[in-house]
Amino acid sequence: MSAETTIRPDARPRHRFPWAVLIRYALILFGVVVVMIPVYVLVITSFKGIGDASPTRAWFLPQDWTTENWVTAWEALAPSIWRSVQMVVPATIISAVLGCMNGFVLSRWRFPGADIVFTLILFGMFLPYQAVMIPLMEMLLTVGVPNGIPSLILLHVVFGIPITTLIFRNYFESVPHELIESAKIDGAGMFRTFVSVALPLAIPGFVVVLIWQFTNAWNDFLFAVFFSSPANGPVTLALNNLANGALLTNYGISMAGAVLASLPTLIVYIILSKYFLAGLMQGSVKG
Structure with a gap:
């Protein structure tokens, strides 16, 4: 064979x-x-x-x-949509910047008690909002913060710091230590290193945090009920009032209002979704 x-x-x-x-x-x-x-x-x-x-x-x-439903919904929601923009933009930017600074310090500066400080900051993520509404209201009245958009900006900044700190800390942990050490060798201090080296590298992390904070602040309803009114509150409060009145007359108005209220977050996700996923993956390497 x-x-x-x-x-x-x-x-x-x-x-x-x-x-x-x-x-x-x-x-x-x-x-x-x-x-x-x-x-x-x-x-x-x-x-x-x-x-x-x-x-x-x-x-x-x-x-x-x-399209009459859309016209009616827009006339009812337009002022509150603008108030939501006035609230969400500063609250998102301020909480992102503070979270970036906290995350950089807690990931690169191992001072005594750093882990305890980080744990205490994260503890704010697990506080049920419903349990602190009355103390928060009394505190804001004592301090003299005006009701409406100013109060909501302050609350979203404070309650956004824990999650933004966590995201940025994990993100900066994934940045090569050699980049930070090289800045120190060149004589840069902590603040100069943060501004010149860490901040430009944190753009993907900023995208994640901005989308996260923008969505949470825009869709918030609990804070809006306690710390604002239909005359000075965000779009979620106005949409609730519109829906309660429209259910007795025309479902189409409340549906059109719901679409209008959700368009800003939808647009943000469409524009930044690619960078959002990339930032999440980069920030999940270490932590």
């Missing part, structure tokens, strides 16, 4: 059907459908008239498409 191996015609490799890939895409598609069902009902109901916007016709397309 010949030493060469004889290959039979029917011995060609057979490719199995990729069941695992099919199941994976099927689960992803199912998840997308589940998430998009409420969005579908929300959007189509916002274009329905008074008689058409009812629970019995929630799944059906509008009989007559109308």
Whole structure:
């Protein structure tokens, strides 16, 4: 017999059907459908008239498409949307900057009691907001902070520091120590090292923190109820009042208002989602 191996015609490799890939895409598609069902009902109901916007016709397309609901919702929510912008932008930026400074110091400056300080800061993440509403209200009244947007800015900054500190501390732990040490060798102090070296490297971390804080502050309702009123409160409070009144007349108005109130956070996520995921991955290397 010949030493060469004889290959039979029917011995060609057979490719199995990729069941695992099919199941994976099927689960992803199912998840997308589940998430998009409420969005579908929300959007189509916002274009329905008074008689058409009812629970019995929630799944059906509008009989007559109308934009009156959007006009009414915008007229009702426009002032509160602007107040939310005035609240969210400074609260997000201030808490991000303070968290960046805390994270840098706690990750690079191992002073006595650093771990205790970091633990005490993180403890603020686990305080139930409902349990501290009355003490917070008494404290703000004693200090004299005006009710409305000023109070909400202060509260979102204070309660945002723990999570921003945690994110930046983990992020700076992933930065090579050689970069920081080289700045020290060149004679840079702690503040100069932070401004010239750490801050430019922290851009991905800032993206994560800004999206996180922007979303939390924009969607907050509990603080808005306690520390503001419909006349000086954010959009979540105005949307609640709009929905309570619209439920008696037209579901479409509350649906249009919900879409308008959620558009800013949606736009932020669409613009910065790629950088958000990259920043999360970089900040999760060490911690």
